Amino acid sequence: MINIKIILGSTRDSRFGNKIADWVLTESDKNNNIKSELIDLKDYDIPFFNLASSPGYMEDPGYSDNLKKLSEKLSESDGFIFVMPEYNHGYTGVLKNMIDTFYNEWKLKPATFVSYGGISGGIRAVEQLRLVLIELQMVPIRSSVHIPFIFNQFSEEGLLKEETKEASNIELMINDLEWWANTLKLPREQKLK
Numbered sequence: 001m002i003n004i005k006i007i008l009g010s011t012r013d014s015r016f017g018n019k020i021a022d023w024v025l026t027e028s029d030k031n032n033n034i035k036s037e038l039i040d041l042k043d044y045d046i047p048f049f050n051l052a053s054s055p056g057y058m059e060d061p062g063y064s065d066n067l068k069k070l071s072e073k074l075s076e077s078d079g080f081i082f083v084m085p086e087y088n089h090g091y092t093g094v095l096k097n098m099i100d101t102f103y104n105e106w107k108l109k110p111a112t113f114v115s116y117g118g119i120s121g122g123i124r125a126v127e128q129l130r131l132v133l134i135e136l137q138m139v140p141i142r143s144s145v146h147i148p149f150i151f152n153q154f155s156e157e158g159l160l161k162e163e164t165k166e167a168s169n170i171e172l173m174i175n176d177l178e179w180w181a182n183t184l185k186l187p188r189e190q191k192l193k
């Protein structure tokens with residue numbers, strides 16, 4: 001069984017992202033080879049980055065209990081789905097702050113993306129995040145889902161109104177993530193032993 005965490009990268013009180021994240025979790029749960037869990041950054045009260053260096057250089061970053069809990073969640077994961085809006089043609093500050101707070105937790109694991117926004121569907125934010133994740137020794141995979149004009153595509157209750165081309169890519173994306181997570185799992189565990 002592959003362990004996948006879905007990370008919701010928006011924390012505004014009036015955010016739309018929780019509807020998308022719930023939909024992604026439902027879709028991910030349809031794959032019987034995957035154990036999925038949603039990580040909502042709102043639940044973790046993550047401080048602005050204040051470590052003495054990159055956590056990649058630190059034996060013990062001295063995390064609070066809260067961050068230790070989050071670290072354990074990320075560590076047990078074999079791959080990630082970032083659910084993310086586009087803010088001013090980039091990804092969100094809360095997401096970058098959270099990503100920088102950890103290092104080994106990300107290492108040698110695949111990542112994919114469900115982005116949303118206006119006309120671009122958040123694709124510019126995803127392209128930027130892909131570059132960042134490479135520095136964390138992650139594997140950002142090709143398949144991803146980008147949902148434009150988000151407010152027209154989901155009902156108030158968070159249900160997808162119609163099976164659009166963009167949204168229907170999600171099954172392929174999840175299957176590809178499963179393949180990468182499986183492919184990397186054993187070599188990663190051997191290398192990091």
Ligand SMILES: Cc1cc2nc3c(=O)[nH]c(=O)nc-3n(C[C@H](O)[C@H](O)[C@H](O)COP(=O)(O)O)c2cc1C
Pocket residue numbers: 010011012014015016017018085086087088089090116117118119120121122150
């Ligand atoms: C600060 C800010 C900047 C935004 N910039 C963009 C943008 O560059 N491109 C885009 O497609 N949508 C942009 N939007 C619209 C968001 O995609 C839309 O509001 C979406 O619901 C935000 O996700 P959230 O509700 O989960 O926070 C922006 C929204 C905010 C709040």
